[in-house]
Amino acid sequence: MNTKITLAIQKSGRLNQGTIELLSRCGIKVSNGGNHLKALAEGFPMEVLLLRDDDIPQYVADGVADIGILGLNEVLEKGKDVEIVRKLGFSRCRLSIAVPSAVSYTGREWLSGKRIATSYPEILRSFLKENSLDAEIHTISGSVEITPGIGMADAIFEIVSSGGTLLSNNLKEVDVIMKSEAVLIANKNLNQTKIELLKKLEFRIEAVRKAQRNKYILLNAPKNRLNEIIGLIPGMKSPTILPLAQEGWFSLHSVVNEDDFWEVIGKLKDAGAEGILVVPIEKMVI
Ligand code: PRT
Ligand code: ZN
Numbered sequence: 001m002n003t004k005i006t007l008a009i010q011k012s013g014r015l016n017q018g019t020i021e022l023l024s025r026c027g028i029k030v031s032n033g034g035n036h037l038k039a040l041a042e043g044f045p046m047e048v049l050l051l052r053d054d055d056i057p058q059y060v061a062d063g064v065a066d067i068g069i070l071g072l073n074e075v076l077e078k079g080k081d082v083e084i085v086r087k088l089g090f091s092r093c094r095l096s097i098a099v100p101s102a103v104s105y106t107g108r109e110w111l112s113g114k115r116i117a118t119s120y121p122e123i124l125r126s127f128l129k130e131n132s133l134d135a136e137i138h139t140i141s142g143s144v145e146i147t148p149g150i151g152m153a154d155a156i157f158e159i160v161s162s163g164g165t166l167l168s169n170n171l172k173e174v175d176v177i178m179k180s181e182a183v184l185i186a187n188k189n190l191n192q193t194k195i196e197l198l199k200k201l202e203f204r205i206e207a208v209r210k211a212q213r214n215k216y217i218l219l220n221a222p223k224n225r226l227n228e229i230i231g232l233i234p235g236m237k238s239p240t241i242l243p244l245a246q247e248g249w250f251s252l253h254s255v256v257n258e259d260d261f262w263e264v265i266g267k268l269k270d271a272g273a274e275g276i277l278v279v280p281i282e283k284m285v286i
Contacts, residue, residue, distance in 0.1 A: 004045045005197040008065035011050035015182055018090035019069045025283075026204035045197060056185075057082055063187045066194050067201075073159065073180040077120050081188060086202065088182040089209055093161045095120060097175040100148050105174040111135045117144050117153035124157045127177050145169040210284040214255050217264075218277040223248045225272045232267045234260060255281070 009019045009030075023030055029042040039048040049065050056068040057080035067085070073095055075084060097116070099105050108131050117138040118124045128135055138153055145165050147153040159180070160166060160173055184205070186198060221229045226241070229252065233239055239254035252273075256264050261278075268276060 003193055003197075004047050005067060005194050005201070006047045006049060006065045007041075008049040008051050008056045008059050008068035008070075010053045010056070010070060013053065015053060015070060015091050018088075018182060022069075022088060022090065022205070022208065025208045026201070028204075044201065046201075054078070060185050060187050063189065065187070066190055067184060067186045067198060069182055069184055071180050072183045073120060073123065073178070075183060075185055076178075077122050079122060082185045083188050085184040085186050085198070086205070088184060088205070089212065091180075091182040093159045093180050094176045095123060095157065095178045095180060096160045096173045097155055097157055097177060098145075098160070098166050098171040098173045099155045101170050101172045103172075105172075108133060108175065111155060114154040115152070116155045116157050117147040118157035119144055120157060120159075123178065127157075145171060207283045207285045210286070211281040213258050214281055214284060215258065215261060216253070216279045216281050217256050218251065218253050218275075218279070219268060219273040220244060220275040221250050221252050221273050223250060226250055226252075229268060229271050229273055232264060232271060234264070255284075 010016045020030055023041070026044075028044045028046065030048050031039050037050060039050055041048050049059065051059060053070045053074050056065070056070045057075055057078040059065040060068040060082045061080035068082075069088065071091055071093070072084070072087070073093070075082065097111070111128070111133050112135060115136045115138055116124060117140050119139065119141050121137050121139040124137055128137075138147070140147065144156050144158045146169060147156060148171060149169060156171065157177065163173060166173055184202075190198065217233070219229075230239055230241075233252070233254045233256065239252050242251045242253075244251055265276065265278075
């Protein structure tokens, strides 16, 4: 019986580096495979298929690959029958409507009767349907942003990340339709052995993601304000407190969530904390 799980990843492009990095943090080393379709993975019973991202949903739906990593936008566009297992937190972008800068976009009804260029016709189609809008969809693969400038479209529906491409084409983002990031997808009929392997992989990914979302914080606190300072740190359970050689001072260690980070740091300083050190966490299992 095959005791390996087959993972499909993008061969080259925007997702490739983030995917290889995530796997590496999970202790899985993937050789780049040269020109080959298959690559070997070390550190996990896994076989890796290197594909164009467009092909990954079909491979996973058919069971040629058991699982895959690609952008949520591509999964939704292809509409294949696969399970979206979890978000992975990299290759973040959004799919937006953009119009020429001079246009006054009054709201979604402005799109009625207009020509919209996109490389995501299916996502656009369902958005138009949901909003009862009737617009002409022009499907284009690549350089969608130039189409309004050459009179081919009135608006575009495209991936936006920094917004630089829109700006350099005299376009403005007027409506964010969906947010996307890399996701892990799976075939819906995995056997028990493969389900177990997927769970093991998810466990590793979760530990890496948690670590990425948190920082380890060390600081010195005067005894008379210790309780106040402890109260400011939403730690894992409770912070570690160690006495310093200097009388009346303690060293305090804890974990702070990325979202609360700057606010907490500011409050700690105001409460008399000194020598604050913030360090990245490699893995986190709680
Ligand atoms: O060859 P293959 O088919 O595998 O790759 P691809 O050319 O289809 O895709 P690729 O590698 O360009 O992108 C893969 C995935 O990365 C996408 O499906 C998204 O999920 C994600 N992603 C994240 C992006 C971007 N950011 C991005 N900025 N995909 C494309 N872009 C393009 C966008 O199309 C637009 O033209 O970058 C431009 C906008 O960028 P800003 O920064 O100027 O706004
Ligand atoms: Zn592609």
